[in-house]
Amino acid sequence: MKTTILILGILIMFSRPITVGDFLAQDTTNLNQYNKYNYVCSDFAADLVRNAKEHSFEAESIVILFTHELGHVIVAFYTDDGTIYVEPQTDTIYPLVEVGQPLCNIDWCVGNGEAVRKITTP
16 A cells, blocks of 8 residues: 655655555455355355455464354454454454354354354364
8 A cells, every 4th residue: 555745845655564454445355245055154254365365464264163053254364463353244353252252343243142162264
């Protein structure tokens, strides 16, 4: 991403590394249509991971299993500042992904608010 600043009448342009937020803002995976027969959470996650890797991000699909065997797939981005967990259907960032806690963002909880039983990769 190019940033332009004006210092003492001199126009200076420089590049800064693209952030996960920058990437999510331009990626269109979340605009895909969910279809319970042929395009589900794991497909959203696979597409987001593929697109992220094309932009030099380290990312992978993460499988979340809940107490009653329900499951969900999200994406983990590994950055210098730590892991960022993203809901690939909405681009929402999960503030906490931890065994024993519900998988929630500010608007809703996945798995009816059940506690996460296991976090793994496919």
